Amino acid sequence: MKRREFLTVAAAGSAGVLLAPGGIVPAAQAVETTAPGAFALPALPFAENALEPFISARTLSFHYGKHHKTYVDNLNKFTAGTPLAKLPLEVVIKETATDAGKASVFNNSAQVWNHTFFWRSMKAGGGGQPGGNLHKQIEKAFGDFAGFKKAFVEAGLAQFGSGWVWLVSESGALKVVKTANADTPLVHGQKALLTCDVWEHAYYLDYQNRRKDFVEAFVDHLANWDFAAQQLG
Amino acid sequence: MPIKLPDLPYAYNALEPFMDEQTVRLHHDKHHAAYVNNLNAALDKHPEWHNKGLEELMANLKAVPEDIRTAVRNNAGGTWNHNLYWDLLAANAGGQPGGELLADIQKSFGDFAAFQQKFNAAAVAQFASGWGWLFIDDKGKLAIGSTPGHDNPLMSGAANISGKPLLVVDVWEHAYYLKFQNRRADFVGGFWSLINWKKVEGLYAAARG
Ligand SMILES: [Fe+2]
Numbered sequence: 072m073k074r075r076e077f078l079t080v081a082a083a084g085s086a087g088v089l090l091a092p093g094g095i096v097p098a099a100q101a102v103e104t105t106a107p108g109a110f111a112l113p114a115l116p117f118a119e120n121a122l123e124p125f126i127s128a129r130t131l132s133f134h135y136g137k138h139h140k141t142y143v144d145n146l147n148k149f150t151a152g153t154p155l156a157k158l159p160l161e162v163v164i165k166e167t168a169t170d171a172g173k174a175s176v177f178n179n180s181a182q183v184w185n186h187t188f189f190w191r192s193m194k195a196g197g198g199g200q201p202g203g204n205l206h207k208q209i210e211k212a213f214g215d216f217a218g219f220k221k222a223f224v225e226a227g228l229a230q231f232g233s234g235w236v237w238l239v240s241e242s243g244a245l246k247v248v249k250t251a252n253a254d255t256p257l258v259h260g261q262k263a264l265l266t267c268d269v270w271e272h273a274y275y276l277d278y279q280n281r282r283k284d285f286v287e288a289f290v291d292h293l294a295n296w297d298f299a300a301q302q303l304g
Numbered sequence: 305m306p307i308k309l310p311d312l313p314y315a316y317n318a319l320e321p322f323m324d325e326q327t328v329r330l331h332h333d334k335h336h337a338a339y340v341n342n343l344n345a346a347l348d349k350h351p352e353w354h355n356k357g358l359e360e361l362m363a364n365l366k367a368v369p370e371d372i373r374t375a376v377r378n379n380a381g382g383t384w385n386h387n388l389y390w391d392l393l394a395a396n397a398g399g400q401p402g403g404e405l406l407a408d409i410q411k412s413f414g415d416f417a418a419f420q421q422k423f424n425a426a427a428v429a430q431f432a433s434g435w436g437w438l439f440i441d442d443k444g445k446l447a448i449g450s451t452p453g454h455d456n457p458l459m460s461g462a463a464n465i466s467g468k469p470l471l472v473v474d475v476w477e478h479a480y481y482l483k484f485q486n487r488r489a490d491f492v493g494g495f496w497s498l499i500n501w502k503k504v505e506g507l508y509a510a511a512r513g
């Protein structure tokens with residue numbers, strides 16, 4: 072679909088298509104938001120109970136149905152009637168990243184993107200290890216897969232307060248990085264491959280204060296390495 | 305001498321139904337305790353700082369050795385903020401303050417309801433993890449604000465607000481997620497039923513000198 076058509080359809084609020092990390096998601100996957108606007112909430116790529124017992128359906132019902140949806144609604148509210156509402160999500164994020172006066176737009180747009188990316192970073196029956204080039208790149212960067220897991224879990228624990236832990240590609244090499252609050256690798260010249268949300272809302276109903284158990288479960292049982300490999304290209 | 309975790313001044317279930325027992329137990333015994341432990345672990349690397357009180361550490365963050373400065377900021381703040389938070393809550397509390405504090409609130413914010421509304425708005429608007437505050441600013445005026453992470457008004461020069469804290473609400477998600485999930489505003493609404501205003505009046509009198 073051409074960019075022009077995207078803008079027309081999306082601006083009409085009918086959620087024709089939407090920009091998601093890594094590409095465009097077909098209309099059939101978009102769901103209604105209460106406040107029609109330029110930005111839509113993408114469908115979860117799995118059923119709410121698909122990630123049990125590692126992430127409960129109850130957690131996902133709030134995390135997707137309330138938190139993610141609220142970021143979308145807020146983004147539509149804060150951009151309504153402004154030129155930003157006509158731009159693709161990733162452009163909004165980049166344009167507002169360094170503008171303190173647009174912090175609300177940045178926070179909500181980046182959180183929309185981060186959460187969409189997080190859902191796609193997981194699948195039922197995930198975990199294990201990637202193959203092919205991604206595996207080679209992980210060995211090159213971290214020694215072996217265990218080295219990657221250790222770095223990823225440690226970064227998740229080291230993120231003070233709310234934030235995200237990521238596997239990214241930067242200047243041709245893989246790295247584990249953490250970002251605070253809504254911050255995202257998109258605005259740091261890094262290509263995101265995989266992420267785990269370490270805001271407390273991501274794990275508090277299932278793990279309470281035990282963030283380490285949650286991040287380990289993410290790596291061992293949920294990580295969607297096919298998605299990560301697609302991002303690496 | 306290690307920094308200690310104060311006991312809760314009431315039973316774990318004393319704040320029901322506004323704060324449920326499981327939340328209070330985890331919040332005090334796990335989260336608050338972890339900040340105390342992390343602070344002691346950081347200070348162990350520079351024992352000459354171990355005899356300073358929390359207030360002195362927070363007021364002098366720039367002088368704290370660089371390798372532990374962020375850990376001290378986060379964990380002394382985490383320790384001190386939770387100490388104050390628990391201390392200002394009580395069962396069968398709430399209502400309104402009396403005396404000079406009430407008069408000052410009315411003078412500063414119009415009336416008590418307007419003050420509550422402004423405090424709620426600040427606490428709800430704090431993005432991600434943080435705290436909502438009533439404090440006396442450096443000009444001596446009552447003020448409402450919020451801080452990210454575990455920053456507080458005593459971290460002069462480091463935090464976004466500065467002054468003497470009088471009242472605080474924790475708006476990290478761990479403070480309310482088990483009971484209220486994403487509904488932070490509902491949690492902050494219930495918080496008013498737990499405030500021990502006698503203690504807040506005591507802080508106000510001490511700050512006024
Ligand atoms: Fe989240």
Ligand SMILES: [Fe+2]
Pocket residue numbers: 331335386474476478479
């Ligand atoms: Fe807390």
